[in-house]
Amino acid sequence: DAKTTQPNSMESNEEEPVHLPCNHSTISGTDYIHWYRQLPSQGPEYVIHGLTSNVNNRMASLAIAEDRKSSTLILHRATLRDAAVYYCILSHANAGGTSYGKLTFGQGTILTVHP
Amino acid sequence: NAGVTQTPKFQVLKTGQSMTLQCAQDMNHEYMSWYRQDPGMGLRLIHYSVGAGITDQGEVPNGYNVSRSTTEDFPLRLLSAAPSQTSVYFCASSDSYRTNEKLFFGSGTQLSVL
Numbered sequence: 750d751a752k753t754t755q756p757n758s759m760e761s762n763e764e765e766p767v768h769l770p771c772n773h774s775t776i777s778g779t780d781y782i783h784w785y786r787q788l789p790s791q792g793p794e795y796v797i798h799g800l801t802s803n804v805n806n807r808m809a810s811l812a813i814a815e816d817r818k819s820s821t822l823i824l825h826r827a828t829l830r831d832a833a834v835y836y837c838i839l840s841h842a843n844a845g846g847t848s849y850g851k852l853t854f855g856q857g858t859i860l861t862v863h864p
Numbered sequence: 865n866a867g868v869t870q871t872p873k874f875q876v877l878k879t880g881q882s883m884t885l886q887c888a889q890d891m892n893h894e895y896m897s898w899y900r901q902d903p904g905m906g907l908r909l910i911h912y913s914v915g916a917g918i919t920d921q922g923e924v925p926n927g928y929n930v931s932r933s934t935t936e937d938f939p940l941r942l943l944s945a946a947p948s949q950t951s952v953y954f955c956a957s958s959d960s961y962r963t964n965e966k967l968f969f970g971s972g973t974q975l976s977v978l
Contacts, residue, residue, distance in 0.1 A: 785967075790972075791971060791972070792868075792954045792956075792969030792970055792971050792972050793907065793954070793956075793967070793969050794969070795966045795967060795968070798966070836906065840965070852909075852967065853906075853909070853923075854899075854906035854907040854908075855906045856904070856905060856906050857906060
């Protein structure tokens with residue numbers, strides 16, 4: 750299965766943009782790129798996902814490289830509530846086109862937001 | 865909607881005891897799964913189900929049993945608890961098991977096995 754590589758930690762100041770990188774050089778053509786985040790003492794929370802094109806939602810933007818070997822989660826204006834562990838995950842489709850939600854969570858990036 | 869509800873939130877067991885972690889979702893989701901999270905690590909998949917009556921093993925299934933008799937409920941049973949099963953357990957559900965599924969997670973059960 751394709752793996753992802755993320756920095757262990759990043760820091761940001763409040764109200765500044767944050768760019769969280771993720772490398773996935775062995776991604777296959779049918780792998781979706783997902784981002785989840787986990788706030789302290791809570792379960793993971795879906796942030797965004799995409800396949801080839803850049804995606805935007807109310808929480809964040811996902812920029813996917815043209816060769817799909819890397820992606821970047823963009824938080825446009827970080828707040829203190831965005832301090833969390835951010836996971837970049839690939840969902841691998843089996844031969845039948847289903848992945849059964851087998852999202853493999855790595856260690857993620859710990860984002861610290863300073864006031 | 866309550867979403868995904870896990871009970872209990874905290875539990876302490878002695879080695880060898882058995883117990884069931886409860887998980888219920890009210891979103892009529894087909895897919896449900898159990899993960900465990902150990903300190904400083906990501907989540908690892910224990911078991912999953914793609915519908916009532918259908919379950920399968922994930923990455924770390926040993927020591928755990930599951931069943932899915934209804935769409936709403938997906939309990940996780942520890943048959944004989946061991947200290948290595950001390951962890952935080954998360955249940956998750958999704959309305960489909962296709963590659964673009966969005967998982968909804970419960971708030972977790974913190975389990976300590978002495």
